[in-house]
Amino acid sequence: MAYGKQWQTVMEDGTVVTRSNTWSPPGSHPVGYGVKVVTKDGELIRVEGDDDNPITTGRVNAMNLALREYTYAPSRIIHPMKRNPEDRGKDKWVQTTWDEALDTICDKVRYFQNTYGPESIVVFGGTGREACIFYYALTFSVLQSPNCCYTQSGWSCYGPRCSIADYVLGAGYPELDYAGHLPGSYQDPRYTVPKWIVVWGKEPLPSNGDGFFGHCLVDLMKLGTHIISIDPRITWVGAHDGNINLQVRPQTDTALALGIMNLMFENEEYDQEFAEKWIYGLDDMKARAAEYPVDKVAEITGVPAEDIKRVAHIVGTERPIGWAWGLAFDQNKNGVQLSQAFIILAALAGSIDRPGGLTLGPPSALLGKWRMEQRGAMDDEVWSKRIGAAAWPGLSTGMATTQPDETLNTMETDEPYALKMGWFNSSNFLTPTCSAQPKRWHKALQKLEFVVVQDLTMTPTAMAVGDYFLPMATWAEHNGIVLTHYGRNTVFMGPMNKALQVGECKSDVEICLMFGQRLNPSWWPWYKPADGKSFDEAALATAVEDFYSDQLKELGMDWKQFQEEGLYQPGAHGFEYEKYEKGLLRFDGEPGFNTITGQIEAYSILYESWGEDPLPYYEEPNYSPISKPDFAGQYPLITTSGSRRYSSFHSEHRHVPSLRQIDPWPWVQINPETAEEYGITDGDWCEVYNMFGEARFKAEITPVIKPGILNCAHGWWFPEQDGEEPNLFGVWKSNFNSLVPHFNVGKLGFGAPYKGVMCNVRRVRSLDQD
């Protein structure tokens, strides 16, 4: 039923309806699905849609609809817990209080800061959740360490695309223009529906990557848009009449991009006016692209030459062309070049910051800006100790974190110094969500003397290494702000409004406020407990509102006004297209892009300064049967991974019955021809293995993937199994990331082959039996 636009309504029967927007934990990237949270007597009844949200218009994904099950799951942790470090791996947790946890943890932090230096503390941040805004602040201004780590080898998720956009395009993350920033949505007079959208290495309907509402592709298809799908699989979107599929061999996308570009140059089918004016190194780029004639590219990629020609013609001549780039750009050793080539292609298609093309954000805004400012809490000497920063300037210039692979090396060798304390902020990375070679991480983590875990359920990671467990609130249990793309291209923002309290759970910002007040009050002035120390619920609630009011000042609002407003779309507040023409991208206010040359750099000055080829090039993946012919007999197949389904957000929902019912077991997609060759039938348990490791999945025989290519599920653990060591909820059984090599990254420190390593497959009896 409809409840209106006010942020909270109390019905006659005592039911309370709270208008809100979603952001994991749990359920999704910062999509901000507009929802109504229905509660009664403080209990969550259900989640409904918000018809008045102009983007999601009442629609809500399965995971957020299952919030009630998640909220009251028996395995959820709702009080602070502690465990003797000698009992790591055993289910010997005991309940404690926030006051005790704060006292002990702060004492430990000060001890490690004073004894070994603040750099001996490392924070591990998880992917996609609201923690992405706060784990930087937790590291830099609360714990005052330079070592904030996202453990995915080669930082292979979103960070590379953002950094390359920063280096080459001089703007925040470019996103498909789906009219999300415009109050009139697709009918807004400023908007044009794209004729074609290139959806590349991305399946946004289930994934909603980085807050992009994936089902806008369906909305646009209904309005006449066609899709060019570039993916090793045929996707459901690509399988629609009139759409085009380029079924690329995994990890060869950069060759395809250069091949398409070459045809556009050869046929002079591109936006010449834009290119002449705004692309730096155009002639060099033409010469480089000429090294990728279509027949050569067809052979490398496995995509028929005729299809490449057709796509080059469409992209070169139809307008507008929209673009959606995905995780496949990051999970590739050659991905830096792919992202660079993609930006040039979009520029040649005249799509940059134009209606129906790609929108650009300023480099960072609102909470994104605050997040980056937190590094100022450390002096230069401490900041200079950031792990891997000096050795990997191509990564550490764009990202404020450590280089992830370098971090594992440091933990294993204690060079250049030993890490002593760890803090997991919403990261369950022993489960195959991000880190490569998770068994090595597991061993290295045991060396940490003290470990704090912030999460909602007892994960394999928490069970293995946690000493303190701080229970987190869901999006319905705290106040906050959802902003798409974490502030790097804020298509819209919306308030998360607290609708209920469960146990003693706290949000990311509340945990930062509480620990910040103790450890670094000059940077964390908002929380003022009555006696200066003991937990004060009312003071904390006020602190959260004051914190957000301070952040919202630049929009001329405070928290209460924002809450009433319900949504902020830049299109209602002066958003403009073609910002590069209007002096809206550069800090000096001049027209152009915020790069060294002021143009889009096909020839990258920064890449060159870091010893990388300034122009994009293709490189054969180095764990393929072609580059490793000696191993081709043993591992003749290629497996990709990391694609998403509606039933889980990475490892987040394996314990939620209605979602587990949808995808009960980890799966591997196999072409019928390959399955027959290996004696595998649909539903068989299989082991996928290579020189690095092995993992088990149930076979899903499907023609959407080519012969010789597998696609394995990620994020699997088995909450129903024994949680103690060595089983750890079965975390090693279907652990795809065991097959991914450590430190096989590109020259800038970005990109690892999660989406393409050589492997073999054999049938086994079950998950546990050969």
Added chain:
Amino acid sequence: MADQKYALLVDYTYFSGNHAAEIACKEELGLPIDQFGIKEVEVGPFKKGEGNDGDAWEWFYLPCPTSIFSEHWGTGGDKAGQRPLAVQVEESASMYYGTLEDMQAKMAEFDRPMVLFQL
């Protein structure tokens, strides 16, 4: 009208198989885990033509209303005439609910294959 008929209309070219309607029904009706008000079925994917373009593939989903759904939203049901949560939240916005007459008229507005479930 006690004998008013109701229907669920599905634009199945675009219904994306996102499972939101399934979960929504379980939540709205308080169903146990093994029962469904809406259950999706998948057809395909299979190849029906040459090449790899969209028109060479068949792949669609149907959200099927069970008898549980009809009991609540069909003739004489306690929720008859009220928009089901499943219809509101379904992510591809390809399900419609209303009187049989309204849904027949709605169906005629489309020039592509549709499925009409009389509840």
